[in-house]
Amino acid sequence: MKKIKKTYRYALWSALYSTSISVVIALLSYFLLINLLGIGAVIVFGIVMFVISFFIIQYRAEYFIYQRVKKLYENISILDVNDLERKNVTTDVEALTNSVQKYVEERSEEIAVLTQRDSFRRDFLGNVAHELKTPLFTVQGYILTLIEGAAEDEEIRTKYLNRANKGVERLTSIIKDLDMIAKLETEGMKMNIEAFNILELIQNVFDLFEMKAKKRNITLMFDKLYDFPHFVKGDVERIEQVLINLVVNSIKYGKVGGVTKISIESYNPNKFIIKIIDDGEGIKQEHISRLFERFYRVDQSRSREQGGSGLGLSIVKHIIEAHHETILLKSDYGRGSEFSFTLEKAI
Secondary structure, eight states: OHHHHHHTHHHHHHHHHHHHHHHHHHHHHOHHHHHHHOHHHHHHHHHHHHHHHHHHHHHHHHHHHHHHHHHHHHHOTTSOGGGOOGGGOOSOHHHHHHHHHHHHHHHHHHHHHHHHHHHHHHHHHHHHHHHHHHHHHHHHHHHHHHHTTGGGSHHHHHHHHHHHHHHHHHHHHHHHHHHHHHHHHTTOSOOOEEEEEHHHHHHHHHHHTHHHHHHTTOEEEESSOOSSOOEEEEEHHHHHHHHHHHHHHHHHHSOTTOEEEEEEEEEETTEEEEEEEEOSSOOOHHHHTTTTSTTOOSSHHHHHHHOOOSOHHHHHHHHHHHTTOOEEEEEETTTEEEEEEEEEEOO
16 A cells, blocks of 8 residues: 555645646536535536546656656667566656666676676687697798708608697697587587496596606506496596596696596495596696686696697586586695596496
8 A cells, every 4th residue: 555655646646736726616617516416516526537637647647757768768778778668667766766777787787797708708719819820830830941941851851740740730639629619518519328337437548648647757546446346327438538638637737756546436325426636736726716717727838838729627617517517626736636526326
């Protein structure tokens, strides 16, 4: 009741004033009608005038305010006049103000998100251009040198061709990783979910990178002897890619002569958690929140010396999230890092 009185106060008082004046005019102008029909005619006339005046004034007030608000919507770029509904405009200025304020806040949030996405898009395009430019210029430089006469020297020719090939391999790696991320983000890559032994898959990855680890005298091992297989559900190829990226990272940034351990523990009754632990240099806290961003590098110079596309951890995150699982990171700077992810148990 309080809301109704507040909303229509303007129209009610206007109608009351209008009716009072009308009644006075009726008393003065239709004295003869009063004598013929009595005081009841004046009362009926007053009620009719009140009702008619109320609706006319209320309609005109709402229309007046609607036109003014519509003009504001047209003049303010953040507001869309098509979102303004005639029925939502009343003479309750406070309610109208709250409604417009709420709308402005919602649009502001949308604009903030769009601005952030646009900034991310610009950064991403800049990073892609930078990552592609370096190997492209390298390959171009070696080829031009060979064309200009260095190809006559067999030793130089072989050396330059090998270096150019490395540049092409890096370009191929970047493009393949970008293609994978694009497919994961657009849900174009379907997951082939099946049950498999995660211990066997980890051992295959260890065997694959045994020589790479030996070059830095890093030992790849399980945290303990597992007597029984641990079966999980997932896309074998994609989870293998996750393990490859994490193990390769642990080799690149691990301590020379150090150890990379992988453990499989029960996360909850339905999931395992797979942990990849190294004793390398670790990661400072200010970098952890951005580590899974595309092309984000903690140490630009060293990362490029180590090679890679700069997309490995981003791919890891996308694959794990495509499985509707969780990836976690703990790091103690100067002492090592622990990457971990969950997988559903195959019960």
